[in-house]
Amino acid sequence: MRGQPTHNKEANELAATNVLHPDTKSVRLDDGRVIVYCQFGDPHGGPVFYFHGTPGSRLEPALTHEACVEHAIRLFAPDRPGVGGSSYIRNRGLLDWPQDVMRIADYLRIDRFGAAQLPGGGSLLHDEYHGSGIRGA
Numbered sequence: 001m002r003g004q005p006t007h008n009k010e011a012n013e014l015a016a017t018n019v020l021h022p023d024t025k026s027v028r029l030d031d032g033r034v035i036v037y038c039q040f041g042d043p044h045g046g047p048v049f050y051f052h053g054t055p056g057s058r059l060e061p062a063l064t065h066e067a068c069v070e071h072a073i074r075l076f077a078p079d080r081p082g083v084g085g086s087s088y089i090r091n092r093g094l095l096d097w098p099q100d101v102m103r104i105a106d107y108l109r110i111d112r113f114g115a116a117q118l119p120g121g122g123s124l125l126h127d128e129y130h131g132s133g134i135r136g137a
Contacts, residue, residue, distance in 0.1 A: 024058070024085065027107045035104055036085035037078035041068025047110045049101060050077040053118030057084045060118070075116075078104055 026036045038058045045068065052060045058077040061068075068075045080097060082088035105113060 026085065027104050029100065029103055031089075033081065033087035033089055034085070035078050035081070035087070035100055037076050037104065038062075040065040040075040040077065041071075041073045043074060045069075045072035045074040046114065047074050047076065047105075047108075047112075048114040048116055049105070050075050051115065051117040052077065052080070052083075056118060059084075061116075073114075076104070076108070076113075 024036050024038055026034050028034050036058060038061075040061050041064075048068075050061045052058065058079045061075055061077050064075065067073075078101070079086040081092055081100070105111075
């Protein structure tokens, strides 16, 4: 049931691996760039994208893993272009990031999702908030 804590073997195993050794995955975009991300929380929970601060990385929300499991949240934490394992590209602006996020969501087959941020992370998504797949920020 959505919104109920998930206390199962899969979530507990994910908790043990994510906090100590986050599983990094990647998405290759149409232009050849790679965006890396980690997933935390309940693997069957409601999808939320987390946007790290500056400086920061996809590893920041590792400590929130158990809270995400408890609240049935499936948290995706991508590295922005040029950060961590994500490809750098010249002449990118702040408003290019929301398009990348939507491509990641498409790859993951996520139509609607929530968003969480730290200072320096969420302003990148602000202008794309209305009319996108985001259901809460």
